Amino acid sequence: MAEARAPVAEPARTLLAVPGMHCAGCMSKVERALTQVSGVSSARVNLTARTVTVEHDDALQTRTLMQALDGVGFESQPRRDLSARAPSAVKPLLAPLAVAAFAAMNVMLLSVSVWSGADGSTREMFHWLSAVIALPAIAFAGRPFFTSAWRVLKHGKTNMDVPISIGVIVATGLSLYEVATAGQHAWFDGALMLLTFLLAGRVLDAMMRDRARAGVDALLSQAAQGATVVHDDGTVAWLEAGQLEQGMVMRVAAGERLAADGDIVAGTSRFDQSILTGESAPVSAGAGGKALAGMLNLSAPVDVRISHAGYDTTLAEIARLMEASTQNRSRYVRIADRAARLYAPAVHSLAALTVIGWMVAGASLYEALVIGVAVLIITCPCALGLAVPVAQVVASGSLMRAGIMVKDGSALERLAGVDRALLDKTGTLTMGRPVPDEAALGSLDEEERCIALALASNSNHPLSRGLAKALAAMGTEAAPIDTITERPGIGVFARWQGRDVALRRPEGGSGSAVALTIGDTPVRLIPFADALRPDALDALHRLRCMGIECSMLSGDKEDAVRKIAHKLDITARAEVDPAQKQAFVGSQREAGHSVLMVGDGLNDGPALAAADASMAPGSASDVGLQAADMVFVQDSLLALPRAVSGSRKTMAVVKQNFTLAIVYNVFAVPLAVLGYVTPLVAAIAMSASSLLVVANSLRLVTAAR
Amino acid sequence: MNSLLILVPIALLLGLAGLAAFFWALRSGQFDDPAGAASRILIDEDDEDGEGQ
Numbered sequence: 001m002a003e004a005r006a007p008v009a010e011p012a013r014t015l016l017a018v019p020g021m022h023c024a025g026c027m028s029k030v031e032r033a034l035t036q037v038s039g040v041s042s043a044r045v046n047l048t049a050r051t052v053t054v055e056h057d058d059a060l061q062t063r064t065l066m067q068a069l070d071g072v073g074f075e076s077q078p079r080r081d082l083s084a085r086a087p088s089a090v091k092p093l094l095a096p097l098a099v100a101a102f103a104a105m106n107v108m109l110l111s112v113s114v115w116s117g118a119d120g121s122t123r124e125m126f127h128w129l130s131a132v133i134a135l136p137a138i139a140f141a142g143r144p145f146f147t148s149a150w151r152v153l154k155h156g157k158t159n160m161d162v163p164i165s166i167g168v169i170v171a172t173g174l175s176l177y178e179v180a181t182a183g184q185h186a187w188f189d190g191a192l193m194l195l196t197f198l199l200a201g202r203v204l205d206a207m208m209r210d211r212a213r214a215g216v217d218a219l220l221s222q223a224a225q226g227a228t229v230v231h232d233d234g235t236v237a238w239l240e241a242g243q244l245e246q247g248m249v250m251r252v253a254a255g256e257r258l259a260a261d262g263d264i265v266a267g268t269s270r271f272d273q274s275i276l277t278g279e280s281a282p283v284s285a286g287a288g289g290k291a292l293a294g295m296l297n298l299s300a301p302v303d304v305r306i307s308h309a310g311y312d313t314t315l316a317e318i319a320r321l322m323e324a325s326t327q328n329r330s331r332y333v334r335i336a337d338r339a340a341r342l343y344a345p346a347v348h349s350l351a352a353l354t355v356i357g358w359m360v361a362g363a364s365l366y367e368a369l370v371i372g373v374a375v376l377i378i379t380c381p382c383a384l385g386l387a388v389p390v391a392q393v394v395a396s397g398s399l400m401r402a403g404i405m406v407k408d409g410s411a412l413e414r415l416a417g418v419d420r421a422l423l424d425k426t427g428t429l430t431m432g433r434p435v436p437d438e439a440a441l442g443s444l445d446e447e448e449r450c451i452a453l454a455l456a457s458n459s460n461h462p463l464s465r466g467l468a469k470a471l472a473a474m475g476t477e478a479a480p481i482d483t484i485t486e487r488p489g490i491g492v493f494a495r496w497q498g499r500d501v502a503l504r505r506p507e508g509g510s511g512s513a514v515a516l517t518i519g520d521t522p523v524r525l526i527p528f529a530d531a532l533r534p535d536a537l538d539a540l541h542r543l544r545c546m547g548i549e550c551s552m553l554s555g556d557k558e559d560a561v562r563k564i565a566h567k568l569d570i571t572a573r574a575e576v577d578p579a580q581k582q583a584f585v586g587s588q589r590e591a592g593h594s595v596l597m598v599g600d601g602l603n604d605g606p607a608l609a610a611a612d613a614s615m616a617p618g619s620a621s622d623v624g625l626q627a628a629d630m631v632f633v634q635d636s637l638l639a640l641p642r643a644v645s646g647s648r649k650t651m652a653v654v655k656q657n658f659t660l661a662i663v664y665n666v667f668a669v670p671l672a673v674l675g676y677v678t679p680l681v682a683a684i685a686m687s688a689s690s691l692l693v694v695a696n697s698l699r700l701v702t703a704a705r
Numbered sequence: 706m707n708s709l710l711i712l713v714p715i716a717l718l719l720g721l722a723g724l725a726a727f728f729w730a731l732r733s734g735q736f737d738d739p740a741g742a743a744s745r746i747l748i749d750e751d752d753e754d755g756e757g758q
Contacts, residue, residue, distance in 0.1 A: 024747035047741030094731055102724045106717065122709070129713065211740075 014054045014062055015079040018069060019219055021050055026074070033072040037064060049214045051079065089206035096141040097199040103137030104192035108683070111189040115680045127179045127186045134188035138172055141195045144202065160340040160385055163347055167376050168194060174373045185370070190377050190682045197690050198385045205389040205409055208396050212405040216631050219618050227252065227259040230303060244309040252297045252304055255460045260309040264289045267302035271295045272462070274426045275601045275621050276314065277555040277577070282512065294602055294621075298462060299505065300490075318578050321606035322627060334410050335651075336388040339658060343384065351375040354673050375672040377682050379665055383689040387657030390697040395650040395704075402704035403633045404643050411629030413654075415613040415647040417594045421543055421640070422585065422607070424599035425554035425564055425572075429536055431635065432600060432619060434466045434512050434528035441470060444516075444524060450479035452516050452526075455492045455503040458484050463514050463528055464492065464503065491515075532567065533637045540568055542641035546648075548596070553581055555603050582606035598640065600624045615643065646703040653700055657693045664689040 018030060027045045030052055034043035039057040046053070054065055062078045069076045110126040118126060142165070149161040168191045175186040226240040227250035236251065241259045244250070249265060252258055268286035273279055273295045282298050285291060291304050293313040308314075355372035359365065389409065396406040406412060426432050444452065453476045456468040481494040481501065491504025491514075499519035506515040512528040540550050552572035554561045565572035576584065581599075585607045588595045597604070597611035600620035608614040608627035616628035617635075625631055632639035668685050671677050677685075730736065 024744035027741065027744055028748040045741055046738040047744055048738045091731070091736070094736065095728065098724060098727045098731075102720055106720050109716070125709075129717075133717075 012058045016076040018076045020074045037068045093203045100141035100195040104196045107189045130188045159337040163344040201386045201389040204393040208393045212407045215405045248306045260306045261313045262304040262306040269300040269302045270298045279556045322609045347379045371675045374677040378668045378672040383661040383693045391653045394700040398704040405631045412647040416651040418596040420593040421550045421596045422553045427600035430530045435531040437527045440526045449476045454478040454481045459492045536637045539637035578603045582610045585610045649703045
């Protein structure tokens with residue numbers, strides 16, 4: 001267990017990620033289990049981030065806390081840094097929203113009395129009061145829009161924030177002039193209401209991203225990556241990955257992942273390198289063989305002399321490939337900004353034409369300007385600004401309840417247009433973990449199963465864990481066994497009712513299997529295989545019905561890939577390395593396809609980053625989780641068609657929302673151009689169109705069905 | 706008109722007090738875990754180990 005040597009946070013404060021928590025019951029179970037550990041002074045769950053902060057005595061080890069949580073059925077992982085968490089996207093927007101809402105309500109109150117007939121000095125005083133409240137509020141709450149608009153304008157481009165900023169600034173300027181000249185109409189209420197609605201949309205958008213990110217963060221293992229290093233004098237010490245150097249010898253226990261590339265100097269073991277290459281069958285390697293960072297040591301401890309560490313490892317090479325391809329994706333222009341490209345010039349030239357038209361018709365410059373500003377305010381894209389975020393927030397909330405975490409709103413837009421799906425094999429189409437053969441389990445009698453479970457639950461070996469999970473799912477209860485010993489690379493041995501029992505590596509076997517021996521009775525062999533995900537066939541069929549052609553892209557050997565491809569009736573490519581996967585995604589995109597990549601391993605990372613949209617299962621490697629747009633947490637592959645149909649429904653609603661906003665403009669703009677729009681009309685039109693758009697978007701609550 | 710001179714400042718002060726309260730809540734971390742806060746009221750705390758002392 002590497003965790004035992006992981007450093008305890010200094011001031012006796014430990015942060016543990018507990019991905020399995022999702023309700024009040026889980027919270028109280030976790031907190032109670034931890035506070036009952038002696039030495040713990042307090043435990044506080046953060047359900048949003050799926051973490052628990054524990055304050056305890058210095059002497060208490062993180063491992064004890066993890067065991068306590070294990071005892072109540074929650075897996076946990078230590079988080080190293082309390083402060084290194086990415087900042088929330090919501091928090092910086094909450095203060096502007098609060099200020100805008102406060103000011104909007106107060107100014108609206110004053111405006112209502114003006115509209116209902118306040119006159120003369122009262123109106124003037126109310127206007128001045130409004131100005132005093134509104135000016136600082138607009139300056140503060142409008143900042144997110146102003147800075148974003150300025151940023152794109154500097155590069156000669158435009159986005160939705162440009163018409164918003166121009167509308168707000170012009171309305172404020174004109175109102176100031178009106179107030180100073182004791183005029184009739186001030187538009188402060190409209191400007192503030194606009195900011196409030198739009199900020200509310202942004203906050204919702206940010207909340208969605210925060211929630212998804214917290215969910216994904218909880219899945220990331222982040223386990224202190226490092227290795228036990230054997231020094232020349234025979235002493236051993238645990239070093240973090242960054243401190244490993246070429247020439248050091250690290251001792252890798254069974255069940256540990258390698259932290260650096262190297263050559264094996266002592267011991268023979270089998271390694272699972274599926275995360276690096278996609279190859280499902282474990283490879284054997286002995287002294288003199290190569291071992292790569294990221295490989296999982298399956299059977300026996302080995303000593304590895306480090307040849308490459310840190311930035312020189314194969315793993316780091318994959319990370320570099322990924323970085324290069326993420327730039328492709330940042331070129332994607334979101335639908336709201338594409339709309340703004342057409343919308344902003346149209347609206348601004350319309351306002352300019354109105355001013356010119358009225359002046360030609362004989363109005364004074366002042367009158368013409370007032371009407372021009374009214375056009376700008378009434379067309380200010382309030383509904384347009386809400387059209388996209390509200391629809392995406394509602395849809396991703398629905399998808400999240402179905403177990404699909406959407407990391408970014410634009411992912412829904414990109415996923416909706418997909419017409420080609422490339423799937424990885426190991427860990428994506430299959431479960432990626434050894435599952436015991438059901439027929440073999442079925443042939444065991446009740447007693448044998450109980451003993452097998454008892455033995456398996458005493459080992460951390462991947463096969464034991466797979467067996468324990470399968471047996472527990474069958475409702476088996478562990479038999480009482482004693483004098484348990486685990487011999488790394490050989491098996492677990494114990495005594496049961498005076499007889500020797502063991503769960504061990506079969507002699508001379510080639511594939512994955514364990515042998516169960518009870519006393520002198522014949523040995524029972526339990527073979528293991530990497531099973532297909534449930535509903536894989538159904539999910540692929542549904543994707544095909546949606547017009548998405550599916551193929552498999554795997555780093556595994558030809559015959560293993562062909563077997564699965566035949567079972568699922570899809571085309572496949574075998575033995576592709578990470579760079580080739582990425583290149584294949586690129587060639588499909590060049591051929592005019594919009595590509596969805598689904599993968600989990602490190603070897604899929606570059607392809608995930610290069611594709612138009614990408615998904616990863618919750619069991620994926622950290623790299624896979626971070627590169628993917630969406631993460632689905634259940635085992636079933638039906639999450640794929642569900643996400644695609646959810647995103648298509650979302651885009652349909654977004655387009656309806658745009659239509660609604662345009663229809664609203666078709667009615668409102670002529671009124672504004674003709675000079676009939678007062679601040680009262682603008683306020684009503686703005687709220688009505690926003691409510692309509694929000695109501696339409698709420699229909700997406702069932703988008704994930 | 707005279708009543709306005711009293712009522713308008715009162716209204717503004719009350720509003721500002723609300724705004725200040727919100728900022729205080731924001732600073733003191735009450736928005737750090739909205740999902741947890743929503744669920745926490747459902748926890749029964751009258752067990753003998755008494756974690757809410």
